[in-house]
Amino acid sequence: MIKAQFQLARPGFRLDAAFAQPATGVTALFGPSGCGKTTLLRCLAGLEKAEGELWLGEQCIQQGRRSVPVHQRRFGYVFQEASLFAHLSVRNNLAYGWRRLPKGQPRPDFDEVVGWLGLEHLLDQSAASLSGGQRQRVAIGRALLTAPRLLLLDEPLSALDTQAKREILPWIEGLAERAGVPVFYVTHAPEEVERLADRVIFMQDGRTTRMESLQQAMARPDSPLFVEQGAASMIDGHLNDELADGRTPFVFNDQTLWLVHARKPGGKGARVRVLASDVSLALAPVAGISVLNQLPVTLRALHSVQEGRVLADCELNGGQRLLAEVSAWSANQLGLHQGMRCYALIKAVALVN
Numbered sequence: 001m002i003k004a005q006f007q008l009a010r011p012g013f014r015l016d017a018a019f020a021q022p023a024t025g026v027t028a029l030f031g032p033s034g035c036g037k038t039t040l041l042r043c044l045a046g047l048e049k050a051e052g053e054l055w056l057g058e059q060c061i062q063q064g065r066r067s068v069p070v071h072q073r074r075f076g077y078v079f080q081e082a083s084l085f086a087h088l089s090v091r092n093n094l095a096y097g098w099r100r101l102p103k104g105q106p107r108p109d110f111d112e113v114v115g116w117l118g119l120e121h122l123l124d125q126s127a128a129s130l131s132g133g134q135r136q137r138v139a140i141g142r143a144l145l146t147a148p149r150l151l152l153l154d155e156p157l158s159a160l161d162t163q164a165k166r167e168i169l170p171w172i173e174g175l176a177e178r179a180g181v182p183v184f185y186v187t188h189a190p191e192e193v194e195r196l197a198d199r200v201i202f203m204q205d206g207r208t209t210r211m212e213s214l215q216q217a218m219a220r221p222d223s224p225l226f227v228e229q230g231a232a233s234m235i236d237g238h239l240n241d242e243l244a245d246g247r248t249p250f251v252f253n254d255q256t257l258w259l260v261h262a263r264k265p266g267g268k269g270a271r272v273r274v275l276a277s278d279v280s281l282a283l284a285p286v287a288g289i290s291v292l293n294q295l296p297v298t299l300r301a302l303h304s305v306q307e308g309r310v311l312a313d314c315e316l317n318g319g320q321r322l323l324a325e326v327s328a329w330s331a332n333q334l335g336l337h338q339g340m341r342c343y344a345l346i347k348a349v350a351l352v353n
């Protein structure tokens, strides 16, 4: 377990945060700008002089104002904009901390980490020649190669454009599991939480307000994750190879969801995020329509979300959840009700992995 509680006062801002989380997988720190996410991450790293306590398993890292110094914590930290050594090659940037690891300390496999982040073909380039997304991948690789006990990522994608974000996400997905390092990931982007996190710590006005598994956080229509882009669902499965016609099969629970232009870097599993507004419902399979994906579902519940709109909470074969947003008028016309079997229609181009 990782147990933490911190208090810190600044003019106009007070951090009062506490949580206890399993020391595995990815924990997202999510909340609006200025709520204290970065400050909490810096407290974990030991970069802020906060009152409080921090335990990593049985080891006490901080108690009151006594704490293990930053450089002895063995925590990796990646900032919003990667600060690489511009005059060094990617290889030498990656190897910088790795070569300096003390004797006797477990040394991560260099080539393995390079492979996880797809950096093989960049190794001999100078760091100055990299794109923003490549730089962040190198920064994450460099942090992992120092054999951290905890990896702290502070909005690592926030400086990237949408395209670069989409490209890097699949590389980060599953990284905590592969590397066996617990990750704390600061973001205010719901898409990143939904793609990457196992659990979420919600923050508001300097306080940690709620801790939930990703499933719990996405199971309530009033989730803070849904405020900006509306409700969404995550489906866990596997990406298979792209077909010659440009479609990529994403397979889950013996069913296939078709994607276009999917990205498949190395990883085993994959997640697909589906916005509820991209899902329609039909009472029977529809012929003569361009929508590629038509999946049988069972309606579990209907929630009234906004004036005139209904969020249909559906169960896919195999038990995974899919949310569909339909107008109240359509719900009424179709006679939607709990327990009903129907078909979820999702355009392949609406799906990104």
Ligand SMILES: Nc1ncnc2c1ncn2[C@@H]1O[C@H](COP(=O)(O)OP(=O)(O)OP(=O)(O)O)[C@@H](O)[C@H]1O
Pocket: 010, 012, 013, 031, 032, 033, 034, 035, 036, 037, 038, 039, 040, 188
């Ligand atoms: N070095 C600093 N000195 C004084 N106040 C600061 C400092 N850094 C941050 N703050 C203030 O502390 C509060 C919390 O900031 P913090 O950066 O932790 O929020 P955040 O949730 O990470 O925001 P964002 O998502 O915009 O990065 C804000 O009110 C901010 O203005």
